[in-house]
Amino acid sequence: MTTTQRYNVAVVGATGAVGAKMLETLDKKNFPINELYLLSSKRSAGKELEFQGKTYTVQETTPESFEGIDIALFSAGGSVSKKFAPEAVKRGAVVVDNTSAYRMDPEVPLVVPEVNEADIKTHNGIIANPNCSTIQMVAALKPIQDQFGMSRVIVSTYQAVSGAGNEALDELRTQSKAFLEGENLEAELLPVSGEKHHYPIAFNALPQIDVFQENGYTFEEMKMINETKKIMHDDKVHVAATCVRLPFFTSHAESVYVEVNKEGVTADQFKSAISNAEGIVLEDDPENQVYPTPLSSAGKCDVFVGRIRKDLDNEKGFHLWVVSDNLLKGAAWNSVQIAESLIKNNWLQK
Amino acid sequence: MTTTQRYNVAVVGATGAVGAKMLETLDKKNFPINELYLLSSKRSAGKELEFQGKTYTVQETTPESFEGIDIALFSAGGSVSKKFAPEAVKRGAVVVDNTSAYRMDPEVPLVVPEVNEADIKTHNGIIANPNCSTIQMVAALKPIQDQFGMSRVIVSTYQAVSGAGNEALDELRTQSKAFLEGENLEAELLPVSGEKHHYPIAFNALPQIDVFQENGYTFEEMKMINETKKIMHDDKVHVAATCVRLPFFTSHAESVYVEVNKEGVTADQFKSAISNAEGIVLEDDPENQVYPTPLSSAGKCDVFVGRIRKDLDNEKGFHLWVVSDNLLKGAAWNSVQIAESLIKNNWLQK
Structure with missing residues (x-):
């Protein structure tokens, strides 16, 4: 600047x-x-x-x-x-x-x-x-909300260990080495520091990020739900989230389903809205196997979007894959x- | 027997x-x-x-x-x-x-x-x-279909490398070791053997399993969509899938959203239907951090289900987390x- x-x-x-x-x-x-x-x-x-x-x-x-x-x-x-x-x-x-x-x-x-x-x-x-997982999703959805309106979002996340801090990164490293050497995995930190139980993250997937709320959702999931409505100034949009911690170091990925309000939107129009948005990079060419991954987006400030396709049953439904460095844009x-x-x-x- | x-x-x-x-x-x-x-x-x-x-x-x-x-x-x-x-x-x-x-x-x-x-x-x-990812999902959904009817399924998968065979397991092992030793990752097989491009799976997530179809979905995603309808004898149920390969060896996990036909179904009724079904084990106690993971289900024949909760907006919507050993039940x-x-x-x- x-x-x-x-x-x-x-x-x-x-x-x-x-x-x-x-x-x-x-x-x-x-x-x-x-x-x-x-x-x-x-x-x-x-x-x-x-x-x-x-x-x-x-x-x-x-x-x-x-x-x-x-x-x-x-x-x-x-x-x-x-x-x-x-x-x-x-x-x-x-x-x-x-x-x-x-x-x-x-x-x-x-x-x-x-x-x-x-x-x-x-x-x-x-x-x-x-919250990191919210930021990259709302950044990707903003041009969709602006151009087509948006009634509903269902997201399943694939979140990196760095979101849990440096000690969690050490735990992933230590456990991964132990696993590859055939040793027992000792879990002392993840999924949540201070919780009663700890489970190995190495070569595993943990469907818990942050503590559980009374309604059965985790606090991370409620963050995504509530923050999305606040940031996007839309109390009525339906948002559902399932948040999962995975054994990679950097960048969160998200499988997002969104329903738009406008009728007749094509996948190409959806892609065009995404690609013209500030801070968003469209990496979407299935024929040439182009899509973002945690490793490919690590260290970059943008939000990367790929795998955009229309739902096969719902005329207003679209699926997309959103990836960004959780410590940078997140x-x-x-x-x-x-x-x-x-x-x-x-x-x-x- | x-x-x-x-x-x-x-x-x-x-x-x-x-x-x-x-x-x-x-x-x-x-x-x-x-x-x-x-x-x-x-x-x-x-x-x-x-x-x-x-x-x-x-x-x-x-x-x-x-x-x-x-x-x-x-x-x-x-x-x-x-x-x-x-x-x-x-x-x-x-x-x-x-x-x-x-x-x-x-x-x-x-x-x-x-x-x-x-x-x-x-x-x-x-x-x-x-297909492995279909089997565990329909096994978990069958009691739901029977007891409440089912209009719609949206699934995002978290799939183990063993689904791609022994050589892919070797690739995950080799790449993981290289990454931990600070060496370059060489990708020669995944996401799909015989495809033009290969990407590292170690400490990464690849949103491609099997080859892409003309409609932008992968063949794995279309398998889940079409096979579910055939097995469950329901051509009308809406099914959408996003399939992702992840760096673990065994067991697929799935974040599943399902809409039932019956009104007024509670999360407890949903859980009860699951827990009474043959071949399905309910592991669902958020207060005590009980939920299935790929590591906890590996080597077992059952399908494990947890994280069952009602959608916060849609009265007929439920979310669940389905895990099973992809080489056994799958x-x-x-x-x-x-x-x-x-x-x-x-x-x-x-």
Whole structure:
């Protein structure tokens, strides 16, 4: 981004999986940083991290950490955001929060810039970054909603282990090696850190992401359902989700079924809507086996869509396959996009 | 199975991934074998295999291989079945064919014993064993169809590599090791042997199983759609499928959405229907994190169902998670079940 003014930026959760991608993205997108502050829990404080050739010592997050900060990017868990985001706002910072703490708060905009950028300006100091699996889906569905209307979405996800953090990545690596060497698999973390039971993720599929709710859906599934309605400004759209953790490191994939309102939409028109949308790349040529995969999309900021085809029975039904790097568009890049928008549109000051 | 009479059995494709499971299942189920013949391609002929303490030399399949055979279990690819199944029938054998060669032939019954066992008796020498991903889904849906009626199914699959054969399993193993050692991934087989392009399966997801059809669906997806209608005797039910290959060795999982005809069905009634069905095991207790996974179901003959919950918008919609060992219920065990039924019901002779 090009601008003459420069900003004081704090990254909260700088030592985590998303934190690392935040720094990578701030660098890659040439974000106009004046001073950078890397913050973490007490446990990780003191670590040193490189950014643009300079070494930074990670500091413990305190209310005072946010004195003089313009933009604070939070990604250190919901309880950290609950505790420190108000402190940051009190000191004049605008918070972009990549946890579920404020997402469904009616006072807090929940934003995917390709979908509802204008919501950012309604902020009262906090803008929420949606759940990774939601972001890539609504980005892909936005042009469909705009051009054809949309009554219903049914999604089954194929989610990477990095969504559960660095320790989960270590668990996948360790278990995979053990399995290949014929050793027993020990599960200590997944599907959910702190839950009663843990199951191996290596060479397996776990139909649980986050904890179960009373209605039998997981919190991850409810996030996809509720956040989609909020971001797309449509309380009436039917959304159903089944979320599954799979043994790959990066990028979520989603098998999405969508019913449009308009009659007579062809698969070609559907593809054309997708391919013209900002931030979306159509990779869809079955004859030449062209479709996105987690490995092919890893490390890229876009949302990739393929396998678009019309339902064989429902004239208004379409199927698509949506893949994106869950730590980039699903987290760090979406947060940095929101920060860029705050600057570009002069929405930092209320 | 207990019977006084014993039968001459041929296993065609004995050296393959499914062939090995055929032998394992014939042994485990104590199938009443008189003489056993292990057949293969010319390339694999001469190999020696153990069965119930005896060593058998695998022989090349010829028309004469089927002289005196009562039951021939085929699992060596569609072209082998097309060539040799009629030769076996001509010589008085009844063929249980685990390839796609005859599945949609109106003269050939396509059977999952828990669903449509009575169709076996209509055979003219050949009974087709459905596609692995179809079998476990229709087995789980049969009690639903019976008790509540069923108008619509949308399935996204999570399919194991063993469905693509022994060489694909080697590829997953080799690529996984290479990836963990930071080496480049070389793909030579998956997603489909003989296709133009190959992509790594290790730590990835490939939304292509079998070749693409002109309508943009893969052949695997069309198998699920067409076979489900034939097996369940319902041309009108709407079926949509998205089939995805994933980096695990054994057992397919499926995220299934189904709409029933009956009004007012509760999730508990739905669960009760599933748990009372033959061959189906309900593993569904979210509070205690109980649900089936590929690893937990591997090596077992049953179909496991969990994550049953009502759709939040559609009063007649339900979601479920169906897991089964694709080489057992999805192939070998279903074939042996058909053979058992032929004997038990005196349907061998026409």
